[in-house]
Amino acid sequence: MAGIGDDCAILRIPAGHEALVTTDLSLEGIHFRREWHSPEVVGHRCLTRGLSDIAAMGGEPIAAFLSLALPRNLPQGWVDQFLKGLLKLAETFHVTLAGGDTAESRAGILADIVVVGSVPRGQAIRRSGARPGDRIYVTGRLGGSAATLKLLLSGRKLRPADFQGHFHPLPRVEAGRILRKKRIASAMIDISDGLSTDLAHICEESGVGAEVLAEAIPLASIGKPACAVDLNFALHGGEDYELLFTAPRSKRVPSRIAGVPITQIGQIRRGKHISILDPMAVRSELRPQGWEHFRLRQ
Amino acid sequence: MAGIGDDCAILRIPAGHEALVTTDLSLEGIHFRREWHSPEVVGHRCLTRGLSDIAAMGGEPIAAFLSLALPRNLPQGWVDQFLKGLLKLAETFHVTLAGGDTAESRAGILADIVVVGSVPRGQAIRRSGARPGDRIYVTGRLGGSAATLKLLLSGRKLRPADFQGHFHPLPRVEAGRILRKKRIASAMIDISDGLSTDLAHICEESGVGAEVLAEAIPLASIGKPACAVDLNFALHGGEDYELLFTAPRSKRVPSRIAGVPITQIGQIRRGKHISILDPMAVRSELRPQGWEHFRLRQ
Numbered sequence: 001m002a003g004i005g006d007d008c009a010i011l012r013i014p015a016g017h018e019a020l021v022t023t024d025l026s027l028e029g030i031h032f033r034r035e036w037h038s039p040e041v042v043g044h045r046c047l048t049r050g051l052s053d054i055a056a057m058g059g060e061p062i063a064a065f066l067s068l069a070l071p072r073n074l075p076q077g078w079v080d081q082f083l084k085g086l087l088k089l090a091e092t093f094h095v096t097l098a099g100g101d102t103a104e105s106r107a108g109i110l111a112d113i114v115v116v117g118s119v120p121r122g123q124a125i126r127r128s129g130a131r132p133g134d135r136i137y138v139t140g141r142l143g144g145s146a147a148t149l150k151l152l153l154s155g156r157k158l159r160p161a162d163f164q165g166h167f168h169p170l171p172r173v174e175a176g177r178i179l180r181k182k183r184i185a186s187a188m189i190d191i192s193d194g195l196s197t198d199l200a201h202i203c204e205e206s207g208v209g210a211e212v213l214a215e216a217i218p219l220a221s222i223g224k225p226a227c228a229v230d231l232n233f234a235l236h237g238g239e240d241y242e243l244l245f246t247a248p249r250s251k252r253v254p255s256r257i258a259g260v261p262i263t264q265i266g267q268i269r270r271g272k273h274i275s276i277l278d279p280m281a282v283r284s285e286l287r288p289q290g291w292e293h294f295r296l297r298q
Numbered sequence: 299m300a301g302i303g304d305d306c307a308i309l310r311i312p313a314g315h316e317a318l319v320t321t322d323l324s325l326e327g328i329h330f331r332r333e334w335h336s337p338e339v340v341g342h343r344c345l346t347r348g349l350s351d352i353a354a355m356g357g358e359p360i361a362a363f364l365s366l367a368l369p370r371n372l373p374q375g376w377v378d379q380f381l382k383g384l385l386k387l388a389e390t391f392h393v394t395l396a397g398g399d400t401a402e403s404r405a406g407i408l409a410d411i412v413v414v415g416s417v418p419r420g421q422a423i424r425r426s427g428a429r430p431g432d433r434i435y436v437t438g439r440l441g442g443s444a445a446t447l448k449l450l451l452s453g454r455k456l457r458p459a460d461f462q463g464h465f466h467p468l469p470r471v472e473a474g475r476i477l478r479k480k481r482i483a484s485a486m487i488d489i490s491d492g493l494s495t496d497l498a499h500i501c502e503e504s505g506v507g508a509e510v511l512a513e514a515i516p517l518a519s520i521g522k523p524a525c526a527v528d529l530n531f532a533l534h535g536g537e538d539y540e541l542l543f544t545a546p547r548s549k550r551v552p553s554r555i556a557g558v559p560i561t562q563i564g565q566i567r568r569g570k571h572i573s574i575l576d577p578m579a580v581r582s583e584l585r586p587q588g589w590e591h592f593r594l595r596q
Contacts, residue, residue: 005425005426006354006426007350007351007352007354007425008351008352008357009318010316010318010417010422012317012419013316018310019308019309019310019311019317020306021307021309021363021397021414022307023363023397024399025365025367025399025401027401027402027403028404030401030402052305053306054305054306056304056306057304057306057308059306065412067323067365069325069408098319099319100321101322101323103323103329104328105325105405105406105408106327107405107406108405110367110403112323112365112399112410114363116319117306119308121310124304124306126304128303190305201303205304
């Protein structure tokens with residue numbers, strides 16, 4: 001790492017590795033609201049989005065770049081706390097904030113995060129590697145972030161500590177790396193837009209269909225006392241930042257990886273249909289409804 | 299290049315090279331106005347900012363990433379023409395648009411451009427390499443972009459073809475690459491904030507002072523019939539995207555590089571002072587006044 005105070009940052013990509021690059025916008029009113037999300041939470045979630053994309057390729061994050069457009073009247077304290085949240089997460093994953101840009105926004109806060117990582121040449125886990133017969137897995141539990149958002153939208157005041165999946169989601173970098181190193185996953189994506197949408201991305205890129213068992217989907221528990229979320233949040237709610245991956249039947253997939261539970265939720269099928277089986281074995285189409293339904297601006 | 303349709307783009311950095319990364323925001327009302335700048339011009343200028351940073355390190359651009367926040371009511375035609383302008387320049391420099399993100403903006407258009415490039419390990423031209431006795435050079439001619447902006451601010455209607463330095467600035471990628479390959483430049487920066495500000499960056503990072511000859515500064519000619527700009531635009535006006543570099547006395551510096559004229563404008567001195575000598579050899583301090591004076595929002 002060099003180049004701070006230069007026109008570009010200079011990054012050393014390890015020998016035999018390829019570079020990974022991902023960019024994600026976070027906008028006030030779309031991805032967060034100042035009355036719900038503390039600046040520290042906004043900073044944390046902003047970087048999580050980028051790190052989660054690196055995790056989804058089985059990569060190792062190296063550096064982050066932050067472009068901020070800020071309203072003229074925004075208190076400096078907000079920016080300081082935002083950076084504090086972002087830098088704390090960066091430190092956890094040994095990522096350097098290596099550059100960026102700032103400008104004045106005419107309305108609302110906008111942050112664009114770029115994360116650069118690396119992966120041994122040819123070993124990035126793509127979305128296109130799923131094959132009929134592969135099993136479908138997810139890390140962690142789903143639906144917690146969207147269910148929390150629903151509570152916020154209904155006007156509930158929440159204690160962030162009881163809803164960490166929404167306020168402080170952790171990107172699954174270590175799990176992604178192990179899935180790549182042990183050559184377990186045939187295809188992978190992070191669940192940022194919701195299971196139904198992100199599974200559809202894998203199926204489309206791989207040219208396959210899928211069958212999901214409703215009963216098998218691990219539901220997040222939120223609040224205190226903790227309560228499991230409705231299946232619809234797990235199927236269609238975004239911003240869980242868990243990993244969705246496929247693995248050939250022949251692979252032994254551990255029940256935990258890097259401390260995170262791994263759950264089989266279905267199988268890849270020939271064809272193009274993505275279906276879901278309810279507990280009575282009734283089959284219906286699983287349409288990608290994704291995150292759009294849970295946007296802040298409803 | 300791979301990874302389109304994946305969570306990250308996968309970039310191959312040539313063996314023995316380091317990666318260069320730069321990010322630049324372009325905001326409506328700050329960097330452009332829709333009534334003055336066609337969408338194609340905005341797209342061109344947006345990418346120029348990133349490519350110029352790669353040029354300033356002596357690097358080779360590889361890929362660009364574009365994050366766009368757009369007002370809901372923006373016509374699709376605007377976006378199409380913006381991309382057309384950006385992609386045409388990308389093609390000229392063999393750069394792939396490899397990813398990005400889009401979101402809805404509450405006010406105004408915002409584009410964040412990321413350019414990734416590469417440079418042989420340890421050979422990036424930094425801002426910190428200038429030494430007392432080095433000569434100071436610029437590519438091309440200065441002040442054209444800011445002088446054009448002044449005309450726009452005064453309400454003049456301009457024909458873009460007569461003011462190409464403002465509407466279609468060309469990043470000096472080839473000149474930067476040659477200056478690095480031939481090991482001519484000891485320090486380099488692109489003139490995006492104005493000569494006085496960017497020279498101050500080199501002096502600060504190198505721990506040196508400088509002396510500039512007012513008479514030596516190559517003034518841009520703009521309009522039809524073409525007319526040389528005032529010295530103040532060349533000293534303090536931004537967005538010329540020429541290169542400012544230093545070279546040891548022992549180096550032979552050609553009068554043209556990659557078709558671009560090269561002009562010696564002064565020398566690096568010991569100490570911290572940056573001074574300018576007028577045609578009567580009267581010395582005054584050259585304070586960094588830079589781009590802020592020429593912002594759209596005056």
